[in-house]
Amino acid sequence: MPEIILHHYPQSPVSEKVRVVLGIKGLAWRSVEIPRLPPKPDLMPLTGGYRQTPVMQVGADVFCDSQCIIRAIEHRHPEPTLFPGGGDGMAWGVGRWTDGPLFTTVISLVMGDSADTMAPEFFADRIPLYFGPGADVEALKARIPETLADLRPQVGWMDTRIATGRPFMLGPDPGLPDALCYYLIWFIRGRYSKGPEFLAGFPALNAWEERVRAIGHGTPTDMTAQEALDIARATEPATPERPDPGDPQGLKPGDPVTVTPARPGEAYGGAWDLPGEAPTVAGTVLSLTPEDIAITREDGRVGTVAVHFPRVGYKVRAG
Numbered sequence: 001m002p003e004i005i006l007h008h009y010p011q012s013p014v015s016e017k018v019r020v021v022l023g024i025k026g027l028a029w030r031s032v033e034i035p036r037l038p039p040k041p042d043l044m045p046l047t048g049g050y051r052q053t054p055v056m057q058v059g060a061d062v063f064c065d066s067q068c069i070i071r072a073i074e075h076r077h078p079e080p081t082l083f084p085g086g087g088d089g090m091a092w093g094v095g096r097w098t099d100g101p102l103f104t105t106v107i108s109l110v111m112g113d114s115a116d117t118m119a120p121e122f123f124a125d126r127i128p129l130y131f132g133p134g135a136d137v138e139a140l141k142a143r144i145p146e147t148l149a150d151l152r153p154q155v156g157w158m159d160t161r162i163a164t165g166r167p168f169m170l171g172p173d174p175g176l177p178d179a180l181c182y183y184l185i186w187f188i189r190g191r192y193s194k195g196p197e198f199l200a201g202f203p204a205l206n207a208w209e210e211r212v213r214a215i216g217h218g219t220p221t222d223m224t225a226q227e228a229l230d231i232a233r234a235t236e237p238a239t240p241e242r243p244d245p246g247d248p249q250g251l252k253p254g255d256p257v258t259v260t261p262a263r264p265g266e267a268y269g270g271a272w273d274l275p276g277e278a279p280t281v282a283g284t285v286l287s288l289t290p291e292d293i294a295i296t297r298e299d300g301r302v303g304t305v306a307v308h309f310p311r312v313g314y315k316v317r318a319g
């Protein structure tokens, strides 16, 4: 079986979510460190324009977004399950909370808190990415008390879940909800200047955090970006063509489409189609399921690749 290659960087919280999943599965994987800011010249040949982190590559199949990545990992390596004790299905709904409004709240806190210390080019990239064009870091800074008031009860829900006697969110064994909650706690602790102080108010959660940290990340081995590109070039996508007769948009294999990630604010109840730059990936539909879409595209450096996206939170348009 081709190796799992994760394109990520150490400071990325969403990558930490995937690294924890790789740890729960006890997998060996290859690690390619990508830049924190665009351009990402050795990633673009694989994704065709998707610039968010992390991206997973298996041969010439490229998985964008942690949702799609984690589903692919679970599919390839079903044991131990990410849904111990029958947590299937709705556990993904927990992700719509943690990765949606809660992620936005945590990012707002961390960005506002680092208003005076973070490099301006980092803000210039991230603030429009997460908060839309025209958003302003000074406003995030001014709003910190409100943001904390919003955040504190939500972290409290996690704490209560553990305080009722479970070592992990679903019971005795770790699963998807642990990874979904852990990466945000990890981010608050490491990147909010008062993170440790804030988290000290949640003792059950602190003990859980230690347990999840102890799981580790599996066994990563470094790989260069060029090696990863060479692997994609030397292989063909392993994904078979797959129609979905029930596709709500009437899409079918062979259709030319574009895929665009929604910003958190767009995907989680806000308006679609905000103005501003949205990186769009163009290709031909290869495989459709209710949860994911794979499109094929050609690139001079890697040949044919299949790029996979979740349907939730992504706009697929004929094109």
Ligand SMILES: N[C@@H](CCC(=O)N[C@@H](CS)C(=O)NCC(=O)O)C(=O)O
Pocket: 012, 013, 014, 015, 036, 037, 038, 051, 052, 053, 054, 064, 065, 066, 067, 099
């Ligand atoms: N919905 C995406 C969100 C990914 C995301 O926001 N990642 C952050 C890093 S943690 C990012 O892409 N930042 C900009 C970048 O790395 O260029 C997922 O679940 O993978």
